[in-house]
Amino acid sequence: MEPIRYRDDIEVPAPDEEATVRRIVERMGATQAQNAAHHRHAHRDAHAKSHAVVKGHLKVHEGLPAELAQGIFAEPRTYEVVARLSSAPGDIHTDEIPAPRGFALKVIGVDGERLSPELGGHNQDFLMVNFPTLAFGTVNKYEDMLDILEKNAGNPAAAQKAVAAAARGVEKLVTGLGRKPDATVQGLANDNSHMLGETYYTQAALRYGDHVAKMSIAPTGEVAELTGKDVGDEFDAMRTAVARHFMTKGASYEMRAQLCTDLNEMPVEDAAVLWDEETSPFRTVATLTFEAQDVYSPARRVAGDDELAFNPWNGVEAHRPLGSIMRVRKAAYDASSKRRHDMNVVERREPESLADIAD
C-alpha cells in the first residue's frame, strides 16, 4: 500500500484540549516542584533517573527509496548523536521496580526549518520508549493516569502496578473497539531486562517529510544478544549493567521508519493504537553506532541530567510531532526543562557538536 501524504488537517484537536493540557502541565509541575524540594535538586518531570549518556553517530543509508529519503534522512550522511538512557518515572526509584525505559536521541546539526526556533540550536530529538504504544494515548486518558500516579505518590511500586492495571482497562476498551491491543500493559507488568537489548519506539506519530511515520530503533550485533537478559534488582542495577557494557564494548542499532498507509487503521490522534507491522513494516533508514566509552562519569551525568534537554518539539518541521499526546508534550517539556534549569541555576544549551558534551 502507498504511504499517505502529510497534510495539516491530519490532526484533529479535541474542542476542550487546551484546558486539559493546561491542567496536565500544572499538575506535573507541582509534582516536579515537590520532588525537587525533597532532593534539593530539580530533576525531570518524567524520566528522572538516568542510566547513561552516550556519544555516537547516525549514518543515513545510501540509496533509500524516495518515500524513506525524507526529512533528515533525505541524503546519505553521518551525524553526531548523543543519547540519554532513562527510566520513565518522574522520581528516582530503585531498579527493583520494573519501569518503562527511555532512549532519548539528539541528532546534532540537521538542516531544515525549525519547529521551535526559541529553543535554539540545529538539532533533531527523537524520544523513544521500549514499547510500541502508549496505553494512555490521548490527553484525556493521560490525565486519568496522573490521578493514579498522584494517589499512589508515596508508594512507587503500587503506583506502577495501578498504572499497569488501569492500562489493562484501556487495553480492553481498545480491543472492544476492534483495535489491536497495545503492548504497554505487557511491558509494565514485565521484567528488568537489560535496556541495551530493548527495541525503542516513538509510540506517537510524526511527520516524515512528505509522509507520516512512527520511528523505532532495534538492537543489532552484540547488544542484540542482551535482549531479555535480566540485570538483577539492586537500586542501580541498570546503570551498572549499561556502564559495564560500555567499558569494553560498543553498541549498534538500526533506526527504522513505519510509514502510515491508512489513517483509519493507523490513526495519529490516539497513541494507544498499535500500527500493524504486517500492513506496514518498520524499514531501516539509518544505523546508530556507539563506541566503548565511560557513559556515567560525573561530567557525563551532569551533562545529561542538568544541562541537556530532549524534547520531541526540538527539531525540524519535516518531523513535526503529530496527535493529541504530542501536542500536550510541547507545553509539558518546555515547563519541565525550564523549571529544572532555573532551580539548578544551569543554562539550557543545545550542543553544536559532541565536543560540547564533557567526558
Ligand code: HEM
Ligand atoms: C509518545 C509518548 C512518549 C514518549 C515516547 C516519551 C519519552 C520520553 C523520554 C525518552 C524522556 C526522557 C528525555 C531525556 O532523557 O531527557 C521523556 C521526558 C519527559 N516526558 Fe515524555 N514521553 C512520552 C509522552 C509524554 C507525555 C504525554 C508527557 C506529558 C504530558 C511527557 C512528559 C515528559 C516530561 C515532562 C519529560 C522531562 C523533560 C525535561 O525536563 O527535559 N511525556 N519522555
